[in-house]
Amino acid sequence: MRKLTYFIATSVDGFIGDPDGDGNFFITHFLDPEYTQRMCAEYPETVPTHVREHLGLADAAPRHFDAVLMGRGTYDVGFKEGVTSPYGHLEQYVVSRSLTESPDPAVELIGGDVVARVRELKEREGLGIWLCGGADLAGQLVDEIDEFVVKTYPCFLGTGMPMSRAGFGVRPLELTKVETFDGGQIISTYARKDSTG
Known part of the structure; x- marks a missing residue:
């Protein structure tokens, strides 16, 4: 069974973007060669298609996710x-209530029951499913997320878009891996304690 992984960048205080959701400052302010090299080697599939060739990743096979x-x-x-x-280079799904037609034939829209659709996708053969964002979608799918890969950047924002709008709940996680970098970035991987994936 495929896992749904919330693979997300965040500030130290848990924000994934500014109040409008823009998180480009993580890339413009906090990338360094060691960290970038590690991310490209371990998660090449998370690099956008139009950027992959510039980073020498055009033919890099996915390691964790194929959707x-x-x-x-x-x-x-x-x-x-x-x-x-x-x-x-991946199966692409966009959850939207307002889009009625996909802007691209390679992108499938999910306009109905996203939880049911994710459960169907998890039953398929293949690598994992990358939950790319954002806060509302993570909130809707919080009980379907099997793994959290949290890339914490060395900044404190004070306000912005939170990691999730799931509402309060104690959801136990198990820390399975931690990587630290000289640039101050930390990658923490957590599994749901009740996950069977």
Whole structure:
């Protein structure tokens, strides 16, 4: 059974973007060669298709995920720049109640019961499913997330878009891995304690 992994960048105080959801400052302020090299080697499939060739990853095989699930706001970041298929090397799903037709044949829209659809996707053969963002979608799927890979960047924002809008609940996790980098980034991997995936 495939796992749903919330693979997300965050500030020390748990924000994944500014109040409008823009998280580009993580890339512009907090990437260094050691960290970038590690991310490209371990998670090459999370690099957008139009950037992969520039980083020497055009032919890099996916290691963890072969599908990506995005909320409309996350998808719109690239779409506003003319990128209609941001992860063309993966199965792409966009959850949206407002879009009625996909802007690209490589992108499948999910407009109905996202939990039911994710459960169907998890039953398929393959690698994992990357929950790319954002906070609303993570909130809707919090009970379906099997693993959290949290990339914490050395910054404190004070306010912004939270990691999730799931509402309060004590959801036990098991820390399975921690990596630290000289640039101050920390990658923490957690599994749900009740996960059977």
